Amino acid sequence: MPKLAIVPEALCPELVDEDAAFEAVSKAFAAMAEDKASNFPVVREAIGHADALYGFKGGFDRAGMTLGVKAGGYWPHNIDRGVTNHQSTVFLFNPDTGQPSALVGGNYLTAVRTAAAAAVSIRHLAREDSRVLGMIGAGHQSAFQMRAAVRQRHFEKVVAWNPHPEMLPRLAETAKELDLPFEAVELDQLGAEADVIITITSSFAPTLLAEHVRPGTHIACMGTDTKGKQEVEAVLLKAASVFTDEVDQSVTIGEAQHAIAEGLVDRAAITPIGAVIAGLHPGRASQDEITLFDGTGVALQDLAVAAVAVERARERGVAQEIEL
Structure with a gap:
């Protein structure tokens, strides 16, 4: 009989570390670029209760045979209850039968897969001689990013x-x-020193400006995942070579939404990072080029790390198994 594996939130940090998340996310991005995987349209709505945002991200990776959905969102008052504001759960399904195969806690996995996406962009786009890391944002996600x-x-x-x-x-x-x-610094000093800059805020107005960024910098914009959010000045995308996890999300809910709206960047100029991973695009073209990764967060990242968690939980005998 088929079984449903339950992997509780508390087990996930023991099962999926930075290296495992990096490998899983890299494979998912490459599969997307090679048309072997696709994300489904995102649903994200205010529910009219507790000031919460709730939604669904789903997709199917034919290369990894991973089908599923992440459900969850943001409850801003959870901190007062001693609960994490971001709440999510990943559901995996057997792509051959449609039967549920796993239910996985998604809070830690969301953090580690987001950090993995930024790390993937650094691996493939940052200068090899990068020595100073700049961080904009100091929330829960920032430590994972560093x-x-x-x-x-x-x-x-x-x-x-x-x-x-x-x-x-x-x-x-x-x-x-x-x-x-x-060292805690002002933005102008951060831009003057940093070879790689990670932005991870929930801002609705740009903080990092084009004048802050010097040639050769790689920027990973990881906080903008909703209409209206913005971390960097739109003109900065015009000055940079822009890469993303998924172009559709980048131009609608990601950092590129503002540059597109202002006519500064054409959609065709935005490159999926998976194309670089798969060897379909050369990535950075010169030492002086500014590269920018617009990390909007896609379902296939969540499904990839959840699949790793399930596989390892079953191998170690710590998954809770329920017969369907």
Whole structure:
């Protein structure tokens, strides 16, 4: 009899580390570029209760035979209840029969797969001699981003800025764990020093401006995943070579939505990062080129890391199995 595997949230950090997430997300992006996988239209709505946003992201990876959906969203008052604001669960299905195959806690996996996407962009687009990592944002996701990023280049220092400076000690502690010097700086200094910049905020107005960014910088914009959100000045996308996880999402809910609306960037000029991974695009063209990755977050990332969690949970005998 088919069985449904349940992998609770608490087990996921033990099952999927940064390296496993990186590998899973890389494969999903490559499958997308090779037309072997596709994401379904995103549903994301205010539910009219608890100020919450709730939605669904689904997709099917024919290369990895992974079919499923992530359901969840953002409950801004959860912090007062001692619960994480972002809540999600991944449901996997047997692509041959449509029967449910797994139910996986999605909170940690969302964080680690988002960081993995930024790390993938650093691996394939940042200059090899990148030594200073710039962080804009100091929320829950920021520590995941730093840990994943430092696995891709030999960074020697972290510089950071946050609209609420009192939150920066979180990043300072993470840098200390990674044995990296840390400095809180203003945005102009961050741009002057950083070879790689990760933005991970929930901003609806640009903080990083074109004048802050020097030639040769790689920028991973990881916070914009909804209409209206914006982390960087739209003209910066005109100055950069723009890559993304999925073009459709980039131009509608990602950082590119503003540059497209202002006529600064043409959709055809935006390249899926999977094309670089699969060897269909050369990636960075020169040392002075500014590269920008618009990480909007796609369902196939969630499904890929959830599939890894299920596989490892079953191998270790820690998945809860229920007969259908």
